[in-house]
Amino acid sequence: MGRRSLVVVGVGLAVCVLCAGRVIAAVSDSPFEHRARLLIAMDNDPERVVVALEQVLSAEQAAALEALLVVAPDDGEKAKAFEAAKERLMEAGLDGSDALVIEVEARLALLKVAKPESN
Helix, strand or coil: CCHHHHHHHHHHHHHHHHHHHHHHHHHCCCCCCCHHHHHHHHHHCHHHHHHHHHHHCCHHHHHHHHHHHCCCCCHHHHHHHHHHHHHHHHHCCCCCCCHHHHHHHHHHHHHHHHCCCCC
């Protein structure tokens, strides 16, 4: 296959992908005309996307979006994070009597009291 044929095939495939994207967007319930391009923008420059959202969303809309996207960690995830933090503090040379280590242990104990592990 010659170089020209490869270019023609490549352009043809690109057109097919773009057309398929438009058809899928038209069929879906998405309010976005260029949903695939938005996904790429979110991957490539998330800061730009957040700035744009801050400019166009009301406070209520922003709160609703955050409620959907930013899920609070459950107690198990929090416990793992506190255990990892304690381990890192110990690795950094702090001992068990250090105020920071004691605070991490106290918060971990509160989580375990709130939801005891079942054996």
